[in-house]
């Protein structure tokens with residue numbers, strides 16, 4: 001497993017990151033033994049980044065992740081979490097964010113969190129109902145983040161690279177976060193590739209490349225399109241049963257249907273299955289510092305690690321994948 005420097009930070013992050021989110025559900029609703037075995041196996045395999053958030057299971061993901069890392073006596077790993085402001089909290093962003101950092105520290109059982117991101121989307125205007133931050137809303141957030149760095153509560157801070165492409169890019173110029181989360185997968189690769197305006201889904205206009213050029217760390221999310229890129233609509237029993245696509249089709253079913261575009265990767269022998277194709281596609285991009293995978297069970301983690309260890313996809317495979325985006 002390769003490690004990459006996360007942007008200009010001092011964090012050396014594994015190319016595969018452990019997603020502790022509710023879509024997969026393992027770190028929210030999993031049995032303790034399965035969570036423990038998965039985390040231990042991940043660490044033994046070279047995974048050193050654990051990505052959680054306050055809202056995953058209403059605090060449960062942070063509690064479980066923190067408890068298992070303590071049980072394993074591992075303090076040399078990288079933990080990231082997120083703050084999310086909603087509803088009336090928009091009236092007092094500073095205190096909300098400050099309290100949420102303190103509460104995350106408590107739930108994780110840590111003295112310092114390596115990186116805290118905003119979970120809210122970014123837009124040109126505030127939208128309370130969709131939980132969207134305007135560029136101005138980010139100003140008090142950044143002030144609180146900087147104060148938390150000074151107080152030793154967090155080491156670095158970052159943004160969620162979801163929302164309106166122009167506003168996200170402007171937020172990077174204005175505030176220089178240490179890292180961003182960016183949606184990147186076979187269905188919507190626009191964070192890493194220049195595709196024409198006619199491309200079917202939201203165009204992130206090479207957000208990942210822009211961030212990387214600025215020394216901003218890049219964390220890939222939704223590399224399996226929330227599970228649709230497994231090629232099956234079936235959800236694991238502890239996984240979130242209804243998954244809203246992020247920046248791909250309107251429905252999960254449509255995303256699943258689109259996997260047939262990549263069937264050639266299997267029939268021509270580039271990969272065994274769509275999950276391998278998706279994971280190896282993500283790690284093939286040198287501008288992506290880490291790729292998160294959401295997990296429902298230990299087996300899915302083992303598979304992801306096995307695929308990462310097969311390395312990036314061949315250039316021939318990447319070229320053929322690129323043809324599918326432009327032929328649509």
Ligand SMILES: NC(=O)c1ccc[n+]([C@@H]2O[C@H](COP(=O)([O-])OP(=O)(O)OC[C@H]3O[C@@H](n4cnc5c(N)ncnc54)[C@H](OP(=O)(O)O)[C@@H]3O)[C@@H](O)[C@H]2O)c1
Pocket residue numbers: 018019020021022023024025051052119160162181220221222223224225226227228230234235236239240275292293294295296299300301303304
């Ligand atoms: N900043 C943000 O707003 C944001 C948004 C989304 C995600 N994230 C982060 O990114 C992480 C990953 O994202 P995600 O969970 O949304 O999506 P994802 O990684 O694209 O998809 C996860 C789903 O893929 C399926 N899967 C995983 N391994 C598999 C395997 N080997 N075989 C078959 N299916 C497999 C599982 O679904 P089934 O088993 O049910 O099929 C799982 O629920 C999250 O945990 C979170 O840390 C951040």
